[in-house]
Amino acid sequence: MDDFPKCSLCQQQFTLKGPAPYLLPCLHTVCEMCVTSEAGGVISCSICHREVNLTDTALQKDAVRQKEIFHLTIKHRPTELLCTNEDDGNQAVCWCQNCEEALCEYCQNTHNNVKLTRSHVVQNFADMKPTASNIPKFCSIHKYDPLYLFDKSCKKLICARCRIEDHADHEVEEVDVAADSVTKQLEYHKNELTTLQTRYQAYMHTITRGIESTDKTHVSLKENISHVFQSLRSQLDQRQKELLIDLENHTNETKATQNAILTACEEDKKTCTRVLDYINNVLHFASKSDILGVERYAGEMTQTCLDSAMTQTYVVPTAVFNTNSLSNLKAYVSGFGAIVTMDMDGKSDMIADRASQTDDDFMVDVETKHKMDMEELKTKIDSDEKHIESLIKLTDKLNSRIENLKLVIDVKEAIMKRDAKTMDFLLGVAREFDVHMLRLRAVDRSSMLKCITLKYDEDRANLDYVHINTEGNLVNKKSDTRPAGEGRLKKYKGTRSTDPLPKDGCPQYWEVENKVNIHKPLSDNCLILEIGVCREEQKDVSHVMGRRPYSYCMNVSHCSTHGGICREIWKEGKYVQCLPDTLPNTAGLSHTLHYGVVYDGARRKIIFIDVEEKVVVSTLDNVNCSKPQWPTFGVYNTELLTVGMRLVVGSDISMTEEKKAMIVKTLSC
CATH class of the missing domain: 3.30.40.10 (Zinc/RING finger domain, C3HC4 (zinc finger))
Structure with a gap:
């Protein structure tokens, strides 16, 4: 146990x-x-x-x-372990990997003889080894649908129906791809921790050797000090006691520091070993769905281990006892001797006796040389430590970048394989329409912008006020020849498209380019043009679209409030907002007004864009899309101005990245 x-x-x-x-x-x-x-x-x-x-x-x-x-x-x-197949209380003797059930001897024989299960992998308990289960799990919401997709936004497994219903706009990939990516990251964590564990082992080994060396040095120096003071006992008895106490204190402090470092390293190594063992268990026992749940914790603990890691080697502090010029030190017996630490792997330059020097000159030379040597040594050690630390950091950084690049390459290869599967679908859509992808690597319809091909319905144009000229433009002038025909608009001063907008789940886009010539200054809310959508039953209720229920439009007209020509937004017969200064209200002026319309039935949005100014004029939310909507176009006031409205549709639309980014940002709000 x-x-x-x-x-x-x-x-x-x-x-x-x-x-x-x-x-x-x-x-x-x-x-x-x-x-x-x-x-x-x-x-x-x-x-x-x-x-x-x-x-x-x-x-x-x-x-x-x-x-x-x-x-x-x-x-x-x-x-x-009891048999789980029949739940009869018999002792289980084997395990079926396919059924994930423990079987007794009777059930094992039955299992092997049934055609449906004879090919299953059955292992006796004595032969079992840890293996990851690849049996699919099923959705808790949609009972019989397997969880084979991973939602990267929600961090959860989903089925195909969840993908369509509640996760349509999320970034999703197959469980195998997501699990493979996380497995590579766990392998990277494992390698990092293995390397760190090796460094800890080497570091602790260095400290252990340092403790042994410190003990040997202690014994050696103690014998040396005793031998020296035998010849100086008459003058140095008191000093000997002081130095021995100094030596003991120095040794205890050094060992205490080393033991503290060793204890800290042991604790860090235990943490590193525990995290490494758990990751090994994950890689041995965990299924792909289990791996996805533990990666964040494993990554955090790995980074914690790496951040707390100490240096790779330990420099052993070694104490030496300076015994140069014993004959000259008798005069300085009261201040003779010191226990010092030499950080040079046990090496030190010994100063020879120079009996020819006076005591004062000799001590000055000794002190000066000692200071110079110590300063030079300290500078060299600091420089070497910084250089070694820099090289270690550079090596770790390069290794990390190499691993990250490998992961990026693997992810890109997986994405390319996945994108290849959807190429036929995209090509089929592209053959029928001019389509632009709003999000890279997304293949759902909500991420496609379809530039639909609209046409004016000439048979519905109100010829008392407008007509379609030979260039195919809608102009605000009644037709010189007005052929008879049923179904023409009688109130609305314009026309609509030949067909309603299709319901296919993706945003649809079209543009109108308007040539406007003002003959006389406008006043009293005088209309110039109007674009938008409305239902079939609202097509000829009034002479303007903005006054109708279930209609959504933008018009350009004179505004009494601002005293100029403005853009007004209307929603279901209600005024929404006014944006001033579309163009100067000056006679003789010619101007081009270029507008785009985005209709998104899935998100229930309509967006009006000023193509010339490269701005979103307005966004209407909560649009009623329960019934088909018809694109509708109006031009007004022949006596005051001339308007020619040209449809820009399909491949004629210039879909720049700037325009696409503007549409993506507005749809995502």
Whole structure:
């Protein structure tokens, strides 16, 4: 039972039939009883003391730990496993990977003889090894639909019906692709932690050798000091005692520092080993859906280990006892001797006796040379340490960039394979319409902008006020020849398209280019032109579209409020807003007004764009799209101005990246 994992709070061991394990962000595990008892409160991990607020964090079941407990039960306590096929209480002896059931001897024989299950992979408990299950899970909402997609926005598994209903606008990829990407990231974490663990081992080995070296140095110096002071006992007894005390203190401080560093390294190594073991368990036991749930915690703990890592090598501080010129030091017995640390792997330059010098000159030379040597040594050590640290950081950075580039290449290859599957669909749409993708790598209809091919309905034009000229433009002048015919508009001063807008789930776009010549200054809310959509039953209710129910339009007209020519937005017969200064109200002026219209039935939006000014004029939300809408066009006031409205549709539309970005931003709001 010592092999079974324990709850990090109550320290109770997990069993196959006991409380389920739950995963903490620190990769430790707590039992279901502790999670339930602390619901809504704060859990403090007893191992690493990291606190988790259960109000803000929803813990998930530790599927990796559950499978580890299952395999430990098979190995150490197989008598607890009963047959799950017939639930008859018989002792189980094997496991079917396909059915995920434990079988007794009778059920095993039946299982092997049934045609439907004879090809299943059945393993005896004694031969079982940890393997990841690839049996698909099914949607909790749509009972019989498998969860084979991963929503990167919601961070959850979904089925095909979920993709269509609630996740249509989200970035989705297949579970295999998402799991492969996360597996590569976990392999990267594993390599990083393995390297770090090796560095810890080398560092601790260096410290251990340093402790041994410090002990040997201590013994050696103690003998040396005793020998020296035998010849100087009459003068140096008191100084000997002081130096021995100094030596003991220095040794204790050095060892205390080394032991503290060693203890810290051992703790960091334990953390590194624990995270590495868990990632190994993930890679051994976890399914692809389990991998997706633990990657964030594994990445955080890996980064924590890397951030707390110490340097790769340890420089052993070595104490030396300076015994140069003993004969000359008798005069300086009161200040003779010192325990110093030499950071040069045990090497030091010894100063020879120079009896020919006076005591004062000799001590000055000794002190000067010692200071110079120490300064030079300190400078060299600092420079070498900075250089080594810089090289280590550069190496780690290059390795990280190489791994990241490999991941990017793998992801791009997966995307290219996925995009190839949808190419036939996109080509089929492109043959029929001029289509632009609003989002890269998206293949759903809501991410396509269709430049539809509209035509004026000449048979519906109100010839008392307007007509379609030989160039195909709608002009505000009645027809010289007015052939008889049923169905012509009698009130509305314009016409509509030959067909209503199709309901195919993607945004549709068209433009109108208007040549306007003002003969006389306009006044009293005088209309120039109008564009928009309305229902079939509203096509000829009044002479303007903006006054009708279930109609949505923009008109250009004289505005009494602003005293100039403005753009007005109307929604279902109600005034919405006015944007001033479209063009000067001056006689003899000629101007081109270029507008675009986006109709999105799925998002229930209509967008009016000023193509010349490259701005969105207005966005109408909550548009009633329950019935077909007809694009409608009006031009007005022959006696005051001349208007020629040209349809710009299909491939004639210049769809720039700037225009596309403007449409994408407005639709996403």
